[in-house]
Structures are given as structure tokens and as C-alpha cells.
Amino acid sequence: MAETSIFDQILDYSHRPDPYSLYAELRKTPVLRWKDGGYVVSTYREIVALLHDPRISSIRPEDVGGGPPSAEEGLPGLPPAFIRRDPPDHDRLRRLAMRHFGPPHSPGRVEGMRDEVTEIVTDLIDAFEGGNQVDIVDEFAYPLPVTVICRLLGVPREDEPRFRGWAAAFVETLDPRAGEAAERRRTAAHAELGAYLNELADARLRQPSDDLLSGLVTGDGADGRMSREDLLSTAALLLVAGHETTVNLIANGMLTLLRHPDVLDRLRREPDLIDPLIEELLRYEPPVHMSPLRTALADIEIAGTTIPKGAHITLILAAADRDPDRFPDPDRFDPDREDKEHLGFGGGIHYCFGAPLARLETRFALSELVRRLENPRLVTDPPPYRQNPALRGPRHLLIEFDGVVRSPA
Amino acid sequence: MRVVVDLTRCQGYGQCVFAAPEVFTMHGQEALLYDPDPSDEQRERVLRAKAACPVQAIYVDRLAAHVGGGRSQAYPGAGDGDGFKRSGRVVIVGASLAGLRAAMVLRREGFAGSLTLIGDETHEPYDRPPLSKQVLVGQVPLENTLLPRLADLDAEWLLGQRATGLDVTGKRVHLADGRQIGFDRLLIATGVRARPWPNEAEAALDGVCVLRTIEDATRLRQRLATGAGRVLVIGAGFAGSEVASVCRELDRPVTVAERGPSPLAGALGKVIGAIAGEMQREHGVDLRCGTTVTALEGDAEGRLRAARLSDGSTLEVETAVVALGAVRNVDWLEGAGLAAGVWGVGCDAGCRVFDINGLVTDDIFAAGDIARFPHPVYEYQFLALEHWGNAVAQAEIAAHNMVSDQTRRWAHLSLPVFWSSQFGVNIKSVGVPTFADEVMITQGSVAERRFVAVYGYRGRVTAAVTFDQAMWLEFYQRLIERAAPFPPDFDMVGRPAVMEPVPAEVPQRIGVAQGATVVVTGHDPGERRATLVRPQ
Structure with a gap:
């Protein structure tokens, strides 16, 4: 069918470097019926409406019917994390996690990590000294958020090789092309990661520290405490989401700056430009292009189409942020843009939990790269991309530079 | 620096609190309180908070705008057939939120004539909502509530001056000190005052x-x-x-x-x-x-x-x-021949004031707490809305219409939205909850003080109220605008076990007309229209 092909093209790996021209085509049908009866929504107003529509469930389709997924391969199954739950469970679990991360109970937590993040950024860039080529992804954009999320959660950084594989299995299922095999891999990885985190949680229960895991195992508030199963799911979500997305934001950011040398020069001269620039980046080259699959709980009439009850819905956030009906001249990267109401972190109750941390990391990451790298330039453009069309970003980002400005000791 | 948060838009994402925890605080789960005049050393963080706000509700050194920033250019320009925009005289009586907002919009729309603001308070315009919240509790000093005032507004400010009369024929406003201020077009934005203890x-x-x-x-x-x-x-x-x-x-x-x-x-x-x-x-x-x-x-x-x-x-x-409650400041309009009374000043949806015979005037406009206008969604009843968001939205429409010819005027069709922060809970409302015969809890839990209540009148949704559930409000706003059936009968996330409409027990209203149903379409003032559907 001709009308299904456009979304298939978008998912096809060959279009990973530039899905945007295809998004323009996709937006001509704001609500597109895809194969298997799923619906793909790509225009700004419709997506905002659906993000705030209580007739849409975020429970993973295979989990509908209640109860945690069945145990597989002899490993205990864990309940879905709050990103895959609906109110009231979602709200309660998210509040319990937020208690140790942000307002109202811990408003200064993220801002308090400023020095730590700066230090990690500085160390990573220091290591570039002596060379004149670097892979921004492997040597910077990946290790930074991993180190930060490990410290925040209280996960030993040296275990990264263990959870890297589990994390990969997680994000694989965010690809709309993922099949049952990927789903089985995710379930298995979830259980293994759960078992790993379970040991850490036991250790924190015996000897609490000031990390988030300790907060979750010992915390008590108006909402009570998380069950151990929910705690493990939550920690797994934060660990995975904490680095699989920020890596893209940083790498996309550096790529975008190198493609817009005028903006890069301006940022060097006007360091305060970084905050509006990051918001524009989240609109222009967001790390998450598509929301995880959602499900209609009722017939939903939108943009002249009825999405029937039970249908699966994919929201193409990145297409909405290039919608010319919402943003004038949407394909222009313009950090001076007045209107920054982008969907880079989603919207509604599932708005990205870690957004403030991602902003903080990206701010120091890009500011320091721009300040310290002399004459940085892309080696290949476009760079090779990761497979995933939903969490889209470069697999490698090779850049050359003439030197590294020493950080003040 | 002066900060205004449009709490009508705020949904409680808390991103500003992360960015500037000393300026923005969350009271309970989603009631946002903030310092409207933080020190300059907070500037970097406040600007970061402004950039990060997911609904772009934070304004620094400027006033809230009802129209989305990206779309404002898209509106057709106001007509300028008579040269009024170049050299006319506009007088605004009432120098608070609505008056100030209107003045700014007049300039934005290219009005280059003389602009006079008359206010009986001696202060510069200030923001009132914090007075009963963060100011009263002592979190923020009183003097921090001044509203941003544009240096380039180029207006004459007559502060501490009370208007005492209006000469409609001679087009003059009388002041308490005997002066008379002539105008070509007038905006009445005198608002309300606190109702005193009767003894x-x-x-x-x-x-x-x-x-x-x-x-x-x-x-x-x-x-x-x-x-x-x-x-x-x-x-x-x-x-x-x-x-x-x-x-x-x-x-x-x-x-x-x-x-x-x-x-x-x-x-x-x-x-x-x-x-x-x-x-x-x-x-x-x-x-x-x-x-x-x-x-x-x-x-x-x-x-x-x-x-x-x-x-x-x-x-x-x-x-x-x-x-x-409040008393409307209409005393100065006594004998002026306008449709002004204890309920406010009557005007059409375009903010043009009616005279005492119900004839619409061309040069006198009203906005804010004092204006009563017919709302099609509520059977054309005249509503006077004492809401912050209404003052901003209506002032914008009044100002636009003051400098626009008939074909380019906008109608004030936005649904009333208000909020209140009390006992650590953020209460928000959309629509007119008293325009109801039944009410039903559709999401959340009353026991936890986190829920959505939907109001219905004769089988359609007319209002919704959220307690710490502001993120769902705009969904219900669309139900109201589309005259969706009440009670809602679809499945929803967070739906309580029992969904049963009960009598709303709202105060008695005046008259119930056998009416048709009207829906509202369009996103912004320039495109919003009321359309008749399902004539009964």
C-alpha cells in the first residue's frame, strides 16, 4: 500500500541521516494508519493533544490485562517501570522517585551536581590532549552521562561493561520494527539488570549513602515506599534512560554546531547562548524521535480521523517539532527563536523524568567542547548512525581539531 | 529583573525549580510559587528556567502574552484607514494588569499616537496573585511584585489620579483634581476593589x-x-x-x-x-x-x-x-450613559462597550475584571471574569480591536481559566463550573486530593476543575469547546472505580433559555470562531 510506505521509509536505516524530509511528507497525513492497524501521528497540535489525552494508555501492549509480565527463562519478571504505567500507579511511582531527584523534596539535587559534571567533562576533554582526532560518541558523549547516572544512582562505574548490553536490549524494543525476539531479549535483560540492581539495593539497605538508590530503599514519605520490584524497575529505567538518550543529545549537538560554524563561533563569544541553544537543539535534532508505543482506550477523533479503541499509536515528536504550522521556518537551526515550546522531552505526565539532568550535562559538555577544542571539524558528514529510529543519534562522530585549550588547573 | 509566570499556562512540570531553586519553589506537588523580582545574581538561572519551561510560561522583564510567540506574526495587520494609528489619542483608565497589557499590545500593533494611563494607585502596576500567597507567607518581599514595565512603552502615566467622570460626547475623562483628559479611543480597565465590611x-x-x-x-x-x-x-x-x-x-x-x-x-x-x-x-x-x-x-x-x-x-x-468578594469600580461612570452597573460594564465579544440603550459604541472599550461580555459557549450570558488570565487575554483583544477595522477584529472566545494555590494543592479550573447541573469525578482520587472533576449542563461538558492534575486540563478544555456529551463515557487512565454524576449544587443562576449548542474552533484569537451545532 502506497500510504504505508512513507513510515516504512522513515524506519529504514538508509534514511537515518536525514529523516526530516520524509517527516514533511508524513505530516501531509497528520494521522496515518500504518500496518497492523497502528496509527502514526506527526503534526504538532495533534501530538500535543494526544500527550494530554487521558484516553491513551502507556502500558506496553503485551502487559495490558494487568499484572507483571510472566517470568521467562527461569528469571524473575519485574513489573514495568513508570514510563510504561498509567495513573494512579505511574503518578505514585514517579512521585516516589522524584522525591530523591527534584521538587518538591529535593529541588537542588540536580543543580548540586554542577561541579561533578564539570569535573567529568574536564577530565574527558583533558584526555584528548596530544591528539588531533577524537570520536565524540565513544570518548565523550557516551562516557559522560554513564558516569553521571552511575554517581547519581549509586551504581559502580566499573560495571558499565555488564549493563551496557542490558541497556542495548532495552532500547532495541523502542524501535517500531522490533519483533518478539527483541521483546524476549528485553525481558531477559530486564531480569538480569534487576538481579544486578537487587544486590546493590541490598548493600544500600545495609549501608545507605547519599545516592538515589539509597533514597529509594530507605525513603519514606506520604506515598510510602516502593516495593522492591518497582524499585528495581525504576532504577533500571533511570540507569538506561540516563545514558542512552543524553549521548544522542550531546552528539547531535556537536554535529549541529559543526554544521553551523556561525553559531559555534557565536557560542564561543557568547557563552550564555548555551541555554536557548540547547532548547533549540531539542527541537531541531532531538535525541528521541518517537514516543514509545501507546494504546487508545477509546475511539479518539483527531484531525478528521478516528483512531479506534485498542489501536496502537506512535507519536513522531521530532516531526511535530519541524511542523511549519507551529514553528516558522522550522528547518532552520536558530537559537534566537522566541518560541521554544518543543516536544524534545515529550509532554504531559510522561514528560522526560531526567530532562533537567540531560540539560545540565549537555550545557557543560557543549560549552566546554566549543571553548577548548581549537578549530574542530567533522571528518565525515553525515556520520554513521545507530540503528534505532526512535532513539536517533550518531554511532560515531569523528572530529579533527588543531589542539586542546588547557583547562585552568 | 522582573519575572512573571503565566500560571494559567503552567502545568507543574517543575523544570524552573530544577534550574533556579532559589527563585521558583514547588508548594506540594504542583503549586508553583516564585519570587517576581529576584536579585541579579540569579539572572543566569532564571533565564535558564525561562528557556527550559515546557509550556514557555515564564516571562522575564516583559508581560505575559496570550498569543503564542511563534504565531503572532501570522496575524493580519490591523487596518489603518483613518490615520488613528499614527496620531490618535488613546486613554486607558486603570493601570493594573489589563491596562498595562493593553498598552503594550497597542504599541506592538503599531499604534504610534499618544497613550495615557490613568491609575488611582500611586504604585507602578503590580501583580496581585502573589499577595495572598508567597508575599503573605513572607517568602517574597512585597515590593517584589511590580510588573515588568517596558521602557519603550512611551506612555504618559497619571498615577495616583482617580478618574471621577466620563464625558462620552465630549470624549473626555474627568480626574479628581479637576483635569480633563481628551481621547479618541478609551479603554475602561478600572477593575474591582475589595468589598468592605458593611458596618x-x-x-x-x-x-x-x-x-x-x-x-x-x-x-x-x-x-x-x-x-x-x-x-x-x-x-x-x-x-x-x-x-x-x-x-x-x-x-x-x-x-x-x-x-x-x-x-x-x-x-x-x-x-x-x-x-x-x-x-x-x-x-x-x-x-x-x-x-x-x-x-x-x-x-x-x-x-x-x-x-x-x-x-x-x-x-x-x-x-x-x-x-x-469584590465591588466593581464603576462609580466614575455614573451618568456617563454607558451600560455600567454593579455587575460591571457591558460590552460585546470584541470588548466594545454598550451604551445604556444597548447600542454598541465604537470608541469605548472595556477589559479585565470590570468587563461583562456575552460568551457563546454559555448561552450568551454576560460573564465578568475576575481572573488573571482573562485580564491578559481580554486586554490583548481589546487593544487589537482598538486599532483594527471591523473586518479584522477578534472576538474574546477563550474559555475562562483560573488557578488557586491553597493547603499545598494547586486548584485549576477551565470553563464556568457554576454553569452546571451535574458534576463527576473522572480521574484520580478525592481522598488523595488529586483528581479531575467534570461539570455538565443539560448533557454537555461545560467546565472542569483539577486538584493537582493540571496536565489534563487542556483535554477537558477541548471537550468544553466541542460541546462534548456529559457524562463522558469513555475509558481513561486513572479512572476511579465508580464514575457517577451527582447534582453539582451550584448557586442559583438567572434564567435558563432553551438554547442551541455552540462550539468554538481555532487556536488563537485571530482564528477563533463560534459555530452553531445541533440546533435543538
Whole structure:
């Protein structure tokens, strides 16, 4: 069918470097019926409406019917994390996690990590000294958020090789092309990661520290405490989401700056430009292009189409942020843009939990790269991309530079 | 630096709190309080908060705009057939939120003539909502509530000047000092004042307070900061309830006397009001509904000492807050020949004021708390809305229409939205909750004080109220605009086990006409239209 092909093209790996021209085509049908009866929504107003529509469930389709997924391969199954739950469970679990991360109970937590993040950024860039080529992804954009999320959660950084594989299995299922095999891999990885985190949680229960895991195992508030199963799911979500997305934001950011040398020069001269620039980046080259699959709980009439009850819905956030009906001249990267109401972190109750941390990391990451790298330039453009069309970003980002400005000791 | 957050838009994402925790704080799960005038060393963080706001509701050194920034250029420009835009004279009476906003929009739309703002308060325009919240509790100093004022507004400010009369034929505003200010077009934005305690002698007692102006807030703040005794709040509308909340936060004992069956009953009906009443009692408020204050008693020095209540009790109090609603500032319009009265100044949806015969005038406009306009969604009843968001939106439309010819005028069709922050809960409302015969909880839990209540009238959705559930509000706004059937019968996330509409028990309304149903389309003032559907 001709009308299904456009979304298939978008998912096809060959279009990973530039899905945007295809998004323009996709937006001509704001609500597109895809194969298997799923619906793909790509225009700004419709997506905002659906993000705030209580007739849409975020429970993973295979989990509908209640109860945690069945145990597989002899490993205990864990309940879905709050990103895959609906109110009231979602709200309660998210509040319990937020208690140790942000307002109202811990408003200064993220801002308090400023020095730590700066230090990690500085160390990573220091290591570039002596060379004149670097892979921004492997040597910077990946290790930074991993180190930060490990410290925040209280996960030993040296275990990264263990959870890297589990994390990969997680994000694989965010690809709309993922099949049952990927789903089985995710379930298995979830259980293994759960078992790993379970040991850490036991250790924190015996000897609490000031990390988030300790907060979750010992915390008590108006909402009570998380069950151990929910705690493990939550920690797994934060660990995975904490680095699989920020890596893209940083790498996309550096790529975008190198493609817009005028903006890069301006940022060097006007360091305060970084905050509006990051918001524009989240609109222009967001790390998450598509929301995880959602499900209609009722017939939903939108943009002249009825999405029937039970249908699966994919929201193409990145297409909405290039919608010319919402943003004038949407394909222009313009950090001076007045209107920054982008969907880079989603919207509604599932708005990205870690957004403030991602902003903080990206701010120091890009500011320091721009300040310290002399004459940085892309080696290949476009760079090779990761497979995933939903969490889209470069697999490698090779850049050359003439030197590294020493950080003040 | 001056900060304004459009709390009508705020959904409680809290991103500003992460970015600038010393300026923005979350009171409970989603009631945002902020310092409107933070020190310059916070500038970097405030700008970061502004950039990060997911609904772009934070304004730094400028006023909130109702029209989305990206779309404002898309509106057709105002016509300029008569040269009025180049050299006309606009006078705005009322120099608070609506007046200031209108002045700014006039300039934005290219009005280059003379602009005069007349206000009876001596201060620069300030923001009132913080006065009953972060200011009263002492979190933010009073002087920090000044609204951003554009240096390039190029207006003449006549502050501390009371308008005393209007000569419609001669096109002149009379001032208390005898001066007369001529105009080509006039905007009436004189708003409301606090309704005083009806017994003048008792009202004059030291310790009997109202809360409307910055002076009122100064006095009340002083009494709350220094004293220790019980506070009496007379009237449990939004202002009275917020004052009671602040008293409890300051650990002051407080009695609330409310004539009606529950707090907020006048705005939200008895059913939802009763929940607000439970919240008050949970926080230690001595709430007495169905009770009035029969007398306030002073000592020889004229200080308040006691209050007699209709339940037969006498309270020893040194502070009583009279929160009996507002009186519209229409006195100066007496004899002017306009449709002005205790309910406000009547105008059409384009903010043009009616004369006493119901004829629409061309050169006199009204906006803000004082304006009454017919709303198609509510059977063309004349609504006067004392909401912050309405003042901003209506002033924008009035100003646009003042400089636009007939074919380019906008209609004020936005649904009323308001918020209140009390007892750690953020209450928001869209639509007109009193325009209802039934109400139903559709999401969340009343016991947890996190829920959505939907109001229906004759089978269609007319309003929704959220307690700490603001992210869902715009969904319900669309249901109202589309005249969606009530009760909603679809499945939803967070749906309570029992969904049963109950009588809303709202205050009696005037007249029920057999009406057709109207829906509202379009996103912004320039494209919004009312369309008739399902004629009955």
C-alpha cells in the first residue's frame, strides 16, 4: 500500500541521516494508519493533544490485562517501570522517585551536581590532549552521562561493561520494527539488570549513602515506599534512560554546531547562548524521535480521523517539532527563536523524568567542547548512525581539531 | 529583573525549580510559587528556567502574552484607514494588569499616537496573585511584585489620579483634581476593589483588614508576621481560603466563617467545595460553614478585640480578614450613559462597550475584571471574569480591536481559566463550573486530593476543575469547546472505580433559555470562531 510506505521509509536505516524530509511528507497525513492497524501521528497540535489525552494508555501492549509480565527463562519478571504505567500507579511511582531527584523534596539535587559534571567533562576533554582526532560518541558523549547516572544512582562505574548490553536490549524494543525476539531479549535483560540492581539495593539497605538508590530503599514519605520490584524497575529505567538518550543529545549537538560554524563561533563569544541553544537543539535534532508505543482506550477523533479503541499509536515528536504550522521556518537551526515550546522531552505526565539532568550535562559538555577544542571539524558528514529510529543519534562522530585549550588547573 | 509566570499556562512540570531553586519553589506537588523580582545574581538561572519551561510560561522583564510567540506574526495587520494609528489619542483608565497589557499590545500593533494611563494607585502596576500567597507567607518581599514595565512603552502615566467622570460626547475623562483628559479611543480597565465590611464603624477598627492592594497586603503581612493570636477570615472564597492557608502555614490558629454550605461553593459548587472544606479542616482550620459574623467588637483604643458569630459563639481575635468578594469600580461612570452597573460594564465579544440603550459604541472599550461580555459557549450570558488570565487575554483583544477595522477584529472566545494555590494543592479550573447541573469525578482520587472533576449542563461538558492534575486540563478544555456529551463515557487512565454524576449544587443562576449548542474552533484569537451545532 502506497500510504504505508512513507513510515516504512522513515524506519529504514538508509534514511537515518536525514529523516526530516520524509517527516514533511508524513505530516501531509497528520494521522496515518500504518500496518497492523497502528496509527502514526506527526503534526504538532495533534501530538500535543494526544500527550494530554487521558484516553491513551502507556502500558506496553503485551502487559495490558494487568499484572507483571510472566517470568521467562527461569528469571524473575519485574513489573514495568513508570514510563510504561498509567495513573494512579505511574503518578505514585514517579512521585516516589522524584522525591530523591527534584521538587518538591529535593529541588537542588540536580543543580548540586554542577561541579561533578564539570569535573567529568574536564577530565574527558583533558584526555584528548596530544591528539588531533577524537570520536565524540565513544570518548565523550557516551562516557559522560554513564558516569553521571552511575554517581547519581549509586551504581559502580566499573560495571558499565555488564549493563551496557542490558541497556542495548532495552532500547532495541523502542524501535517500531522490533519483533518478539527483541521483546524476549528485553525481558531477559530486564531480569538480569534487576538481579544486578537487587544486590546493590541490598548493600544500600545495609549501608545507605547519599545516592538515589539509597533514597529509594530507605525513603519514606506520604506515598510510602516502593516495593522492591518497582524499585528495581525504576532504577533500571533511570540507569538506561540516563545514558542512552543524553549521548544522542550531546552528539547531535556537536554535529549541529559543526554544521553551523556561525553559531559555534557565536557560542564561543557568547557563552550564555548555551541555554536557548540547547532548547533549540531539542527541537531541531532531538535525541528521541518517537514516543514509545501507546494504546487508545477509546475511539479518539483527531484531525478528521478516528483512531479506534485498542489501536496502537506512535507519536513522531521530532516531526511535530519541524511542523511549519507551529514553528516558522522550522528547518532552520536558530537559537534566537522566541518560541521554544518543543516536544524534545515529550509532554504531559510522561514528560522526560531526567530532562533537567540531560540539560545540565549537555550545557557543560557543549560549552566546554566549543571553548577548548581549537578549530574542530567533522571528518565525515553525515556520520554513521545507530540503528534505532526512535532513539536517533550518531554511532560515531569523528572530529579533527588543531589542539586542546588547557583547562585552568 | 522582573519575572512573571503565566500560571494559567503552567502545568507543574517543575523544570524552573530544577534550574533556579532559589527563585521558583514547588508548594506540594504542583503549586508553583516564585519570587517576581529576584536579585541579579540569579539572572543566569532564571533565564535558564525561562528557556527550559515546557509550556514557555515564564516571562522575564516583559508581560505575559496570550498569543503564542511563534504565531503572532501570522496575524493580519490591523487596518489603518483613518490615520488613528499614527496620531490618535488613546486613554486607558486603570493601570493594573489589563491596562498595562493593553498598552503594550497597542504599541506592538503599531499604534504610534499618544497613550495615557490613568491609575488611582500611586504604585507602578503590580501583580496581585502573589499577595495572598508567597508575599503573605513572607517568602517574597512585597515590593517584589511590580510588573515588568517596558521602557519603550512611551506612555504618559497619571498615577495616583482617580478618574471621577466620563464625558462620552465630549470624549473626555474627568480626574479628581479637576483635569480633563481628551481621547479618541478609551479603554475602561478600572477593575474591582475589595468589598468592605458593611458596618463602617466596625470596618474602621484596627485589625479589620481586606486584601486587594499592595497596602492591604502590607498591613496584613505585618499582623501575621508579628502577632500570635487567632485570625478570623470572613468568607471562604478563593481569597479567604488562601489567607486561611497562609495562616496555617505560619502556624497561626484561624477560624473561617462562611455563609454558604462550603468553601468555594460560589465558584465550584457545593460538591467540590466540600472537598476544599475537608482540606481546610485537615490543616487545622476552624471552618464554620452556614455561619456569618454578626458583629466585630473593639476596645476603647479602637482595636479589634472580638467577633460575634451567628452560631452564638464569640471569638477573641485581633485580626479579621474580610474576604467577601469584590465591588466593581464603576462609580466614575455614573451618568456617563454607558451600560455600567454593579455587575460591571457591558460590552460585546470584541470588548466594545454598550451604551445604556444597548447600542454598541465604537470608541469605548472595556477589559479585565470590570468587563461583562456575552460568551457563546454559555448561552450568551454576560460573564465578568475576575481572573488573571482573562485580564491578559481580554486586554490583548481589546487593544487589537482598538486599532483594527471591523473586518479584522477578534472576538474574546477563550474559555475562562483560573488557578488557586491553597493547603499545598494547586486548584485549576477551565470553563464556568457554576454553569452546571451535574458534576463527576473522572480521574484520580478525592481522598488523595488529586483528581479531575467534570461539570455538565443539560448533557454537555461545560467546565472542569483539577486538584493537582493540571496536565489534563487542556483535554477537558477541548471537550468544553466541542460541546462534548456529559457524562463522558469513555475509558481513561486513572479512572476511579465508580464514575457517577451527582447534582453539582451550584448557586442559583438567572434564567435558563432553551438554547442551541455552540462550539468554538481555532487556536488563537485571530482564528477563533463560534459555530452553531445541533440546533435543538
